[in-house]
Amino acid sequence: MSAIAPDTLALQCLYRWEREAASRVALTQPMGGGELKDFTWAEVADQVRRMAAHLKSQGWPEGSKVAILSKNCAWWLMSDLAIWMAGYVSVPLYPTLAAETVQQILTHSEARACFIGKLDGWEGMKPGVPAGLPCISYALSPDDARKSYEGWDAIVARTAPLxxxxxxxxxxxxxxxxxxGTTGHPKGVMHSFGNFAWALTAALGRFPMSASDRLLSYLPLAxxxxxxxVEHGWLRTGMHVFFAExxxxxxxxxxxxxxxxxFSVPRLWVKFQQGVLAKMPEQKLERLLRLPLxxxxxxxxxxxxxxxxxxxxxxxxxAPMPVALLNWFRHIGLPVNEGYGMTENLAISNITKPGVDMTGTVGPAYDGVQLRIxxxxxxxxMxxxxxxxxxxxxxxxxxEVLDQEGWLHTGDKASIDAQGLVRITGRVKDLFKTSKGKYVAPAPIEDRLTMHHAVEACAVTGANLGQPVGIVMLxxxxxxxxxxxADRQQLMAQLTQHLDDINAxxxxxxxxxxxxLVKTPWTVDNGFITPTFKVRRNRIDEVFGPKLEAWVEERRKIIFGD
Structure with missing residues (x-):
């Protein structure tokens, strides 16, 4: 690893703001009923030090694992810092996991304890927490968790700071x-403090950020x-982080x-667009936008x-951002920079440059990132x-993914043009072959399908069929x-035209x-999507695969599947 400046490491950043900006608000947390709770840098550091002292007093060996199961909140970030300050390794879990997956991760990681925080579906997850595992609750934890486990505030109140x-x-x-993961069991990706520090330095080289910036934390911190x-950008720059309720x-x-x-994932950017168009028809909006003043x-x-x-x-x-969606947001004066990365490289691979139209690509590599095909x-x-x-x-x-020369095999097919701009063209393993012996890359077709307001999510499939088909969640x-x-006929006419336009x-x-067309929601709970809204193709094939031939035999362009 290249030399990492010590003052860019996570804990050193915390000590800096504790020293230089003690009274400045660092975090703003909704407490329900319109109440907000602000945490200054001094308060953050004090609570982190006290919780770190508590964790350290348990006498676990250095490098022990401590888990965090919670939606985003101020205590999530403070828990992570306390785990590190105590000499341990943090293991965040998505707050939407099934009990089986919770148990698998806690067992596989050999977690010594778990913070149980703000959760909507705790009753469903609770059976996945191994019996006897020490747990700590937050002020916003479910009632059952607050009754079952000692609370953060109580521990902080009785523990002297480290x-x-x-x-x-x-x-x-x-x-x-x-x-x-879109297939199989989740894998524990190991990242060092230096990995994070280098990633932030690379990110700031493309997008300068400072203490005057504001972020809303709402996508899973896991x-x-x-x-x-959010977390490491906050620590490095000292910016103000707000949490969604x-x-x-x-x-x-x-x-x-x-x-x-x-930052948002494509599915939420689509929802923003649909929210606007639900209040104002697209043709009317377009007419207004063309008027000079x-x-x-x-x-x-x-x-x-x-x-x-x-x-x-x-x-x-x-996930891929449809070009039409990017063009729409640019048209309303909100250009969206599309980035590319993965858990295995801390999402630091490529991103488009601000102020430059690189639509259709994920831009050039960050400085210090090497790419080849x-x-x-x-x-x-990379x-x-x-x-x-x-x-x-x-x-x-x-x-399988990291060769002896340090090249990470991303699993994505891509091209790199003369300007170094990268186009992601599909997944190496997502390609499927029709019965005609032709390979189909589903991702670009799915990008086009999602640009209709009636389409919430979709998957293109059809291995061994004569032609691919699109499965659409309305x-x-x-x-x-x-x-x-009458409503069904109107929707069928609209989607028939959409299908014809795509096929052309x-x-x-x-x-x-x-x-x-299917009405059944694709959720994390039923396994159709990941917590970041990526469709799990194996689940699609498992549920709908046996029905495909019969549907195709109906010889209709639009089929109501359930």
Whole structure:
């Protein structure tokens, strides 16, 4: 690893703000009922020191694992810092996991304890927590958790703060990030303190951030992007982080924070767009935007309604961003920079440059990131000091993706043009072959399908069929409008036109035979999507695969599957 400046490591950053900005607000936490709780840097550091002292007093060996199972909140970040200050390794869990997965991760990581925090589905997850595992609750934890486990506030109140500066070396293991994964069991990605420090330095080289910036934390902190951008961006720059309260209050949360930096996954950017178009038809909006003076006022009003009127850096990632969606947001004056990365490289690989139209690509590599294309299969390979140490307890799996020269095999097919701009063209393993012997890359077709307001999520499949088919989960609004035959006919006409438009731009072997509409929500709980809204293709094939031939035999373009 290249030399890492000690003052860029996570704990050293905390000590800096404790010393230099003690009275400045660091975190703003909604407590329910409109109440907000601010934490200054002095308060953050004090609570972290006290919890670290408590954890250290348990006498576990250095490097022991301590888990965090919670939605985003101030205590999540303080727990992570306390775990590190005590000399341990943090293991964050997504707050939407099934009990079986909770148990698998806690057991596999050999977690010594677990913070049980703000959760919506605790009753379903609780059976996954091994009996006898020490747990600590937060002020916002479910009632049952607060009754069952000692609370954060009580521990902090009775524990003297750890003194001095505990320093962790850049090479030390900081965390295990268990990948949500679109197939198979999650793997524990090992990252060091130096990995995070280097990643932040690279990110700041492309997007300068400072203490005057504001962020809203709402995507799971267990996910790599939120972990790097929010947690480590906060620690490095001293910016102000706000937390979202709930889905119901999300728009108010954004408007309260008025973030200057905002990251979202494509599915949520689509929801933002659909929310706007539900209030104003697209044709009317387009007419207004074309008017010289009125257009500017409308753009400003739209951005303010979204809570993003102060946003100077907007970004998307975790899945491909449809070009039409990027163009729409640029048209309303909110250009979205598309990034590319993965848990295994701390999401630091590529991102488009601000102020430059690189639509259709994920931009050039960050400074210090090396890229090349494997001539054998077109796979994108990358290496940098942010690449993982490996998969925890899985040397064979590590060797499959990390070669002896340090190249990470991403699993994504890509091309690199003369300007160094990267286009992701699909997954190496997502390609499937129709019965005609032709390979189909589903991702680009899915990007086009999602650009209809009735489409909430979709998957293109059809291995061994004559032509591929599209399975579409209807948006809640569209699903509600299928109650009468007239509504169904109207929706079928709209989607038939959408399908025809898409097929007209595809090669013959890629053209979709039909769209199969399903109302059943694709959720994390039923296994159809990951916590970051990526569709699990194996689950799609498992549930719908046996029905595909019968549906295709109906010889209709639009089929209501359930």
């Amino acid at each position: 003194q001095g500066q505990v320093l962790r070396d850049a090479k030390e293991l900081a965390t295990l990030i268990y990948t949500s 996910h790599v992007v939120e972990r790097v951008l 709930s889905l119901d209050t999300f728009n108010a949360d954004v408007c309260r924070a008025r973030p200057t930096i905002f 009125i257009g500017g006022l409308v753009r400003k009003k739209l951005r303010k309604a979204l809570g993003l009127d102060q946003c100077r850096i907007a970004a998307g990632g975790a 494997d001539p054998a299969n077109g796979e994108l390979l 290496r940098s000091p942010a690449v993982m140490l490996g998969y925890y307890k899985e040397p064979a799996m590590t060797a 948006s809640p609004d569209a699903a509600q409008r299928t109650g009468t035959e 731009r595809l090669d013959p072997h890629e053209q979709l035979d039909c769209l199969i």
